[in-house]
Amino acid sequence: MKRQTLDTGWTISRLRAPSSAPALPNSIPATVPGNVHLDLMAAQLITDPYLDVNEISQDWVGRSAWRYRLAFDWDGEDAERIDLSCLGLDTAARLELNGTVLGETRNMHRSYRFGIGDHLKSGRNELIVDFQSAYEHGEEVRRQLGSAADIPQNYPGPSNLIRKMACNFGWDWGPTVVTSGIWKPVVIESWSKARLGSIRPEITLQGSQGVARLHVEIEWADKGTDSVALVLSIGGKRAEVRVAQGETHALIECRIDNPQVWWPHGMGGQPLYDLDLQLLGSDGTALDGWKRRVGFRSVRLDTTPDEIGSAFTLVVNDVPVFARGANWIPDDCFLPRVTRERYRERIAQARDANMNMLRVWGGGIYETDTFYEECDAAGIMVWQDFLFACATYPEEEPVYSEVEAEAREAITRLMPYASLVIWNGNNENIWGYFDWGWQDVLGNRPWGAGYYLDLLPKLVAEIDPTRPYWPGSPYSGSMEIAPNADEHGCKHIWDVWNEVGYETYRNYIPRFCSEFGWQAPPTFATLAQSIREKDRAPASPSVMHHQKATGGNDKLLQGLEGWFPHPQNFDDWLFVTQLNQARAISYGIDHMRSHRPTCMGTIVWQLNDCWPVTSWAAIDGAGRKKPLWYALKHSYAPHLLTIQPRGNGLAAVAVNDATLFWRVPFTVERFDFTGKLLARHHVWRILCDRFENTDIDIPTEVATPGDPRHEYLRARLGDAEAWWFFEKDMKLQYPQPRFDIETIQTTGGITATITAQSLLRDVCLFVDRINPNAEVDDMLVNLAPGESRTFKIKGISKEAFDDADLSAILRTANQVAERPHH
Template identity: 50%
Template structure:
């Protein structure tokens, strides 16, 4: 069996030219390098640069992306009996040349794929010198642009030509990310010694039908030159074993395994996530299962489930269109999703624990689908392993975003090689349910003025309609492929149509109020979002402006959206008065973000059946920034996260306007332990803010799993006497929702009259709030007490006489009721109006 040896020790980083802007202390330095890692993190660890995430340091470090960099190490080598020794580079970022003992080994130009080089003839007994030199990715992209001809796409927010290099596009800046153009050995680099043959690629095609799970194992085999001896391919799964002889000289083989009545894998909330160990081995002769005889072994965990993308057309009629529904094990799933971006600008800092923590945050917010966005990465194995174990569906974009992409050499060849490699790498994961061709590029072709600028040149269409679907069909035919997001299914219909395919809704954030979400009833919303700043502890760790203000230099440098602060203000204006202080601005914009997404998701979910998914932009951030994220760049949960947890509950109760008046709408997704009919008494009341009941009505409602039901709210209950001091309250079991007849800035909220009691229970601090008045969207900001602290709940509305207990963990000290019970720790919608209106 072959031997692997990591080459992660003893690396030294040095500047290798490329620009005159390099500081003198860096130009001549030899820095101890961490591998896997990158230039930025090595320079930071050596104290040679400030933290790129703080204040305006990003701009002072632009020279790093225009530099060439050299990594060198020396290792000892003793020859063995193996026929081949390969240098395996799992990830080089990005344009690299490799030398071993002064001799060229190879070159690379793609961050998204691995490379393997035969170096047996270059190794020497004793000391060996390995050098990896990285040319500036930014300069390379500019050179390719000049060679192939400029193509539209990058805009004022992301002006660099990221579409001319196969590298994480958001490294070049985005409307939520800094320009930090990285270089380095970002994944493991190893020596692989082997003889006879190895498993070059293993693809398990997993299907389940009529109670039988089947795995077809397709193996590609690489042999040592001149070695044609017969082999055996063996596989083990759930107690089953299969073996097939590989003929002399054959470079591929396949075998089948069956598992009767396998436990099915489901997204969380719909069932469990059983995983099965699959092991595949090459054996040199008819040695039945002898462990010592294995030439090579491949092992993964797989899950049995069926997945389909239902795009069936509707019946003819005025509202006719076509579905966009993900079906798992034959069950249509309403996707309660979020978009995923790289969790750090420096991906090597994202390890298995961090992936797990972030995906656990997603699951805890009732998110059951993450869309891995096309301007980022095919994430590391640990991301998909966590998704498998937690039951989170993964929609994986191919890595094309917001630009037209050349299809000519050498980029075209790199795209196909990258796609084949990553489809094969990720296909064992049951969580992966959809391959998507690109992000917004087909939309750009239609609406962003590209056609006149592109003319008859290539721009990526060939990738999305030919290369990528062929790669998926040939490599992983068990999963659906969709050409783009948004896309209607044909170039004959606008890609962002409501009636077909998946849709992005961005005019709401960019141009108008979030009430505009009600203008759309799409089949599937793959992107929509609203901005809010990071938590206070994250903002003030990253920005040290004196005084701190929404428009102070550091805050603005952490706001990357075009006219982002203007859009925040425009989004506030219909709902809240103008903030008087930076603390009010921070609270109100965070609250407005949560309100906007709650508004949109409730509307879209109320049309469940026609609309079958909402994927908010976005779950996470890659650094401290004002953005659309629910979890900020320091992993703290913003108010939006708590709002998502509520609005993504498997049971949704919402009040929505319809043609015949207000309706209470009930959405019941059904879960593994709650798949029966939701039968409940519904109580509707119209009350004054002081608690007086002006209208009351009740009825019984039954909602089947996977469906919706509605009741019209009687006019005498729905019609207020004083709209600015009354609300509707709808209760169904443990679910409650409210409806207000005006905007916060106009409502006659009472001053919050409440009592706060603080007690300590072990490591937990409990804050019990009892109110004598209506208190809307009550929030406890634990990070204002201690940056390490977090709270279990937020945005709680209490009626007069009600109480709620907030649980704070991570406090490093005792706190008093007086400290907790006032701003900026305790906030609600009531006090915003009071403090800003005088």
């Protein structure tokens, strides 16, 4: 097999456009992989759509048709077959080589292969790829479907009719930038005799053995009589099978005794084995090859009925795992910009926040191989949605066959990755069918249930029997039980944020919470890079344009009710809404983790952003950590101590997600805000076994305040601590924050030691205001009077920090809890 990547020399030109579109040159340099928006930006023909309100003036890009053109030389390779392999075309394309039409594509999520041996010529060749506008393609499909297309859809655009990244058309956190182009590599592959087709590796554990069982499809170039050999090597083992001429399927297997086992982050290591599959001719000549890094582990989903309802627990290597995670969306609207380094950084940020799972959400893409490789290496489990989100979907042609082909390819492609632990049919579509009024519109028309309850489970069972499948998120496990029931399956909690305050989290004890979230703006540095200084006000057109949720800014303020007064300036608005987001999500996670094993997973919405926006993300569109990220690091710690209501009193709940038992002294104390000790309870040792919780009753005399406005509890259990305030912030009589600060220059940054002279709650250092690249190691720290904490800050000098005005940099809840005086 010889491969020639076609990645240089491309140009684009516009074929059709709305009348409002500006004039363009006839030929524009293009980058492949890439897309039209990126090429227009590189040529300075459009401004960055992420800045200000530029997005709305560039709608014409996604409504235009485009031509990619490449002239390339061919040396007349002597091969029996020559194919053009296109790994990703976005979305409806027509390919032509030297005037001959090769074919058409209709799916961004599939790869395509065309035989081109009869159409190549020695010397100069011309390849043309014409892309229809996604809107035009959507209308074409709508006409084909007729009345079957008139079904509910939660967001604008034809994303439920065509197989394209749905959030391209806009979401409640994303802009409408409808892309077009060659978003993955294009390669000419020359081969003779035979080549490897699809490869389905079942990599799992059976007792003490690691099993690598590969189902291999072989494509033949001719009808000769020679056989070929498949040779599989892994972990020092080797297997070989002969395949007769014309046989298109083969099975080859290796077994390894007592292999090193792959574990989720925090439970063990992530050893990966080099798997090498070679296709050899009868004379031993290498014809083709396939290599991956694989991990041995087992996984199943426990849905056993119990006295509450039914479990929803992922079991890895026969150990029930509490999933501590976040939802993942595409990390950029312009997918080719997401490099391996960016994936690695983002997944490291998830791991550093003590996560062990990311859910790849169904309104985006089946991620690139790089994403799963990095999750394998980091021990981050992946929950993979099939690509259906917040809409009904036609089950008629031409959609059905595209869905099936796409799913077959996605399942096969992602099978090698140890991190992938569950397939999920859709995002919120079963919920929508029951609770969002869709049935009144649909009548008896198909809406997607045939995919989630029939096609997809059959495909997973056929292609990837080593992994569990679940029809939807949320879903109870039965169409006879409410899809968002607490007692069964996985739940989404969205009345919190949309309708009620985050105190309502305690009304729910789900078996697994796969979505819940709270909004906040991005970091100051990210906001400053996307919105001009004169427009930095909560209700300015630019700030509001970077808020895509309906009524989002109003909900930010509604969510402060009782906790904090409405902020009076932009800096306070930015801080208090970010603080409230962090508080809300910690509140929810701590509550749900305290109810293990009834609840066995919290997947917060969301880890990341695709552009600079006010959203539910912990990491903003520039990759900077919001206060929420630090809250997640605290609440997802393997050792969590949290104070929770239990019965008529309070209890400290020890949550042990570590692999060793936790046996340490326990102390809980009640102080007033001056630091005076008012009550104390001590236990010589508390034992909390691995993967278990222990409730520790707090005696009434400790848990009952004399003055709830001026007192708090502080509990300590080994390396963990928990604080409990008896009232919401606005009722608390916080002292004015007083502190000393000392800085020391270090390699690559500084340390800043803060010594509290008064009670300080939720200490935050927003060092990105000094240097956009600066980062602090912790936030949301509580300090009692006389206590010190040393913060490590990278990307900043002592001089720059000492010279900075700290009024907007060092913030505490004390500063924003008091009602403004008039």
